[in-house]
Amino acid sequence: MSGQDESGSPDFSVHRLGADEVRTLVDLNAMFAEVFDDPETYAKRRPSSDYLADLLRKEHFIALVATDGGRVIGGLAAYALQKFEQERTEVYIYDLAVVPDRRREGIATRLLEALKPIARDLGAWVIFVQADHGDEPAIALYESLGVRERVLHFDIPVS
Secondary structure (H helix, E strand, O other): OEEOOOOOOOOEEEEEOOOOOHHHHHHHHHHHHHHOOOHHHHOOOOOOHHHHHHHHHOOOEEEEEEEEOOEEEEEEEEEEEEOOOOOOEEEEEEEEEEOHHHOOOOHHHHHHHHHHHHHHHOOEEEEEEOOOOOOHHHHHHHHHHOOOOOOOOOOOOOO
16 A cells, blocks of 8 residues: 655555564564654563564554655554454554654554554454543544544553
């Protein structure tokens, strides 16, 4: 899936990563570390190549990247959650980011649009995502595509 925005910015492509694209997943992870300014989470204890290849083989893990000339300029990581109350699936976007110098080109929207057919193929009835208070660009993007719900999020330690 390729695209060019109305202003004539360079073309970029969006695709789902396969098990043979571990290097690109590593680049996506590095981009998340930089954009989110969170090297502790994204760069300190990097998983092995075998772990990442195994993850990319799993149907429930979805990694989409936007690239331009081999450079990762945006991406998302999502998980398909098989439900028990009905025979259906929900897709949760865990991370979504675009590098600062390529924002406002429709890259995030293109990533979300590319996720929809994948979600449908997995039997999903909805895609959901969280946004942090104060992240107005993300909130505006998500409101343009879906319905806002007011929820509380809690992290519960396992030990």
